[in-house]
Amino acid sequence: MNLRPEAxxxxxxxxxxxxxxxxxxxxxxxxxxxxxxxxxxxALPALDELTVVRHFTRLSQKNFSIDTHFYPLGSCxxxxxxxxxxxxAAMPGxxxxxxxxxxEGSQGALELIYKLQSYLAEIGGxxxxxxxxxxxAHGELAxxxxxxxxxxxxxxxxxxxxxxxxxxxxxxxxxCTMAGLETVTISSNAEGGVDMEALKAALGDDVAGIMITNPxxxxxxxxxxxxxxxxxxxxxxxxxxxxxxxxxxxxxxxPGKSGIDVMHFNLHKTFSTPHGGGGPGAGMVGAxxxxxxxxxGPIATMRGKAFALxxxxxxxxxxxxxxxxxxxxxxxxxxxxxxxxEGLRRVAENAVLNANYLKALVEKDFPVKYGRxxxxxxxxxxxxAEGIHTLDIAKRLIDYGIHPPTIYFPLIxxxxxxxxxxxxxxxxxxxxxxxxxRAIAQEARTSPELLHAAPSSTPVGRLDEVAAARCPVLCYxx
Amino acid sequence: MKIDTNARYQASxxxxxxxAAASGGFEIVVGISDHAQESxxxxxxxxxxxxxxxxxxxxxFGVVESVKAASDLYAPVSGKVVAANEALxxxxxxxxxxxxxxxxxxxxxxxxxxEWNALLDAAAYEKEAGKE
Numbered sequence: 306m307n308l309r310p311e312a313x314x315x316x317x318x319x320x321x322x323x324x325x326x327x328x329x330x331x332x333x334x335x336x337x338x339x340x341x342x343x344x345x346x347x348a349l350p351a352l353d354e355l356t357v358v359r360h361f362t363r364l365s366q367k368n369f370s371i372d373t374h375f376y377p378l379g380s381c382x383x384x385x386x387x388x389x390x391x392x393x394a395a396m397p398g399x400x401x402x403x404x405x406x407x408x409e410g411s412q413g414a415l416e417l418i419y420k421l422q423s424y425l426a427e428i429g430g431x432x433x434x435x436x437x438x439x440x441x442a443h444g445e446l447a448x449x450x451x452x453x454x455x456x457x458x459x460x461x462x463x464x465x466x467x468x469x470x471x472x473x474x475x476x477x478x479x480x481c482t483m484a485g486l487e488t489v490t491i492s493s494n495a496e497g498g499v500d501m502e503a504l505k506a507a508l509g510d511d512v513a514g515i516m517i518t519n520p521x522x523x524x525x526x527x528x529x530x531x532x533x534x535x536x537x538x539x540x541x542x543x544x545x546x547x548x549x550x551x552x553x554x555x556x557x558x559x560p561g562k563s564g565i566d567v568m569h570f571n572l573h574k575t576f577s578t579p580h581g582g583g584g585p586g587a588g589m590v591g592a593x594x595x596x597x598x599x600x601x602g603p604i605a606t607m608r609g610k611a612f613a614l615x616x617x618x619x620x621x622x623x624x625x626x627x628x629x630x631x632x633x634x635x636x637x638x639x640x641x642x643x644x645x646x647e648g649l650r651r652v653a654e655n656a657v658l659n660a661n662y663l664k665a666l667v668e669k670d671f672p673v674k675y676g677r678x679x680x681x682x683x684x685x686x687x688x689x690a691e692g693i694h695t696l697d698i699a700k701r702l703i704d705y706g707i708h709p710p711t712i713y714f715p716l717i718x719x720x721x722x723x724x725x726x727x728x729x730x731x732x733x734x735x736x737x738x739x740x741x742x743r744a745i746a747q748e749a750r751t752s753p754e755l756l757h758a759a760p761s762s763t764p765v766g767r768l769d770e771v772a773a774a775r776c777p778v779l780c781y782x783x
Numbered sequence: 784m785k786i787d788t789n790a791r792y793q794a795s796x797x798x799x800x801x802x803a804a805a806s807g808g809f810e811i812v813v814g815i816s817d818h819a820q821e822s823x824x825x826x827x828x829x830x831x832x833x834x835x836x837x838x839x840x841x842x843x844f845g846v847v848e849s850v851k852a853a854s855d856l857y858a859p860v861s862g863k864v865v866a867a868n869e870a871l872x873x874x875x876x877x878x879x880x881x882x883x884x885x886x887x888x889x890x891x892x893x894x895x896x897x898e899w900n901a902l903l904d905a906a907a908y909e910k911e912a913g914k915e
Contacts, residue, residue, distance in 0.1 A: 712851075713851040713852055714852075716852055716854070719822065770850040771825040771827060771850055774827035774828070774848075774850055775827050775875065775876070
């Protein structure tokens with residue numbers, strides 16, 4: 306990693322320099338209406354092309370990425386993305402097909418969508434799948450819309466409440482609120498699962514459904530999932546499954562067979578496409594028989610021997626222009642085909658094995674609140690010595706060349722440190738992480754100042770997050 | 784943990800303190816407990832309802848955000864919001880510095896005085912918060 310400080314483009318600017326010389330325009334210019342033109346210049350930095358290239362290349366060398374560092378970011382499944390996926394997604398047949406070419410001119414692309422839909426339906430145990438949503442929370446929103454549309458179609462408008470366990474992803478209540486419904490929080494029991502008595506007390510004829518994450522954000526499998534689904538169905542509600550943690554289950558457990566009516570998978574996590582920089586994602590939704598007609602569309606279907614796009618019968622409509630984030634779909638397709646059923650099963654098995662191996666090593670120094678066997682991730686606590694907080698542990702990890710895990714989430718574990726190693730790390734990387742965590746635990750007791758000052762190896766040290774949030778300065782002032 | 788013994792509390796860490804209203808009768812001053820501000824850490828943003836909003840007990844009435852987490856605020860009693868502490872939008876750190884005083888959040892004209900009586904008293908809340 307390039308650790309030298311980098312000047313901003315404004316500091317590198319030198320008046321009169323210019324990267325590109327544009328040819329003189331061959332159309333007449335038209336003056337803007339008076340009053341719209343700015344008085345001075347645009348105050349853009351003036352740089353030559355090579356300076357620009359070097360500046361941004363150096364910035365890129367400061368990246369922490371899955372291709373350069375161990376990245377055990379809980380809840381985010383930062384696994385390795387095979388480069389073969391990139392080759393597949395870059396094929397001109399995919400990249401150069403115009404989205405308005407029509408079904409006849411895009412049979413190959415439609416075939417890929419059709420087959421990926423059917424693979425994902427098989428993996429999840431769903432009746433049908435839509436690849437429209439562009440991210441996990443987008444899939445959640447689609448699912449809540451579908452649940453609402455289902456109740457409205459039955460003339461049942463009073464179901465406005467969605468139950469959400471307190472171990473769910475934070476996006477669940479946000480999706481529910483965005484869909485115009487009301488959130489009711491269900492507490493967890495002593496072993497980190499849904500409190501069944503609290504669930505029973507909350508059920509009624511005003512409940513549209515439940516949103517449940519399994520494994521939940523504690524990294525624990527919800528053992529009562531079938532009973533939860535039965536109770537919610539008996540009360541007339543539907544079950545939404547948050548599939549962000551599907552990496553623990555592929556090829557082993559089909560959520561659609563456990564009573565879940567609609568669910569999203571994050572193709573950009575579980576199905577190995579690059580993510581984490583806010584780049585394009587894909588939050589496909591799968592549905593069982595009750596909700597399949599409400600899926601967002603269009604979805605791919607077969608008419609005779611040809612592939613075609615159509616809207617499901619009672620579709621909630623589009624969630625996105627065109628066909629979802631198609632490049633992500635190509636990568637997911639390549640990944641499923643490379644691994645096959647057996648490979649996908651081993652993904653889940655190794656993800657769970659790696660997490661439990663690491664948990665056993667790390668929990669000696671960093672206690673795990675809900676200590677039963679975990680799935681693909683575990684939640685430890687970082688306040689292990691006087692004056693030491695999880696934030697200090699996270700910042701110190703940077704000095705050791707490791708991306709910090711997710712911290713302070715889930716909220717039900719104080720000082721949470723959420724570690725997800727994924728299946729793509731070998732034993733040596735896991736052992737190294739455990740060694741570093743042990744070293745940091747030692748430092749926390751003997752030289753806490755090292756942790757409070759961390760990171761000390763980076764171009765900028767500990768950032769004042771409080772000042773940044775309270776008084777953000779959003780403009781460069783030279 | 785500092786505790787205001789004149790206030791009552793709910794398990795979700797809001798306090799509710801009876802104060803005389805200018806118009807006679809009493810109002811309820813609502814904020815978060817010292818234990819809550821301590822666990823949240825440096826508070827960077829507080830979102831509160833406008834005066835006039837009618838709240839039901841248990842309903843989310845606002846949001847408090849720290850660098851660690853964003854948490855909903857739940858109404859300890861039902862009633863109409865008489866005032867919200869506007870100073871918090873300019874200086875949310877008041878909640879950290881003086882949660883029972885200048886860091887108050889809303890004043891509510893309660894509709895059911897029995898709700899206040901049913902809240903946890905200081906000793907019961909201290910016991911509850913100590914479990915975490």
